[in-house]
Amino acid sequence: TTSYADGSEEPLCMNRTTVYLRGAGGFSKSSPPYSFASYSGNDTPAVKIPKTQPFASFEDVTQPSQALLHRLSGDYYPLHSDPTVAGIAGFPRPILHGLCTLGFAIRAIIRCICRGDPDMIKALSGR
Numbered sequence: 001t002t003s004y005a006d007g008s009e010e011p012l013c014m015n016r017t018t019v020y021l022r023g024a025g026g027f028s029k030s031s032p033p034y035s036f037a038s039y040s041g042n043d044t045p046a047v048k049i050p051k052t053q054p055f056a057s058f059e060d061v062t063q064p065s066q067a068l069l070h071r072l073s074g075d076y077y078p079l080h081s082d083p084t085v086a087g088i089a090g091f092p093r094p095i096l097h098g099l100c101t102l103g104f105a106i107r108a109i110i111r112c113i114c115r116g117d118p119d120m121i122k123a124l125s126g127r
Contacts, residue, residue, distance in 0.1 A: 001016075056112040056113060057112075058111060066096060067094050067100070082094060098126065
């Protein structure tokens with residue numbers, strides 16, 4: 001969706017939305033009907049966890065209303081605010097946005113590895 005200021009033909013902003021429903025499938029004839037009750041997506045970690053101790057650890061706390069603050073950016077996806085929608089998606093409560101999680105991870109890296117210097121981060125990405 002492209003938004004324009006009143007009377008202008010120059011784009012003010014462009015929004016792109018993608019909805020990811022974990023394990024939903026159902027996009028082909030060979031894909032069986034989906035049920036969150038039978039979803040086993042958490043059974044296997046995506047990354048093999050080493051048996052060694054971490055060389056750094058970081059603990060932080062989020063506030064119960066943290067996900068609601070992200071709505072100020074214009075993201076009104078109810079998975080982050082509505083307990084019913086979160087429950088349908090298989091979560092016990094609304095979840096934090098991925099960008100918030102990425103922000104917390106980068107803050108931990110800055111504090112634990114970059115000795116508090118954010119200028120040491122040259123690039124970041126997440127998926």
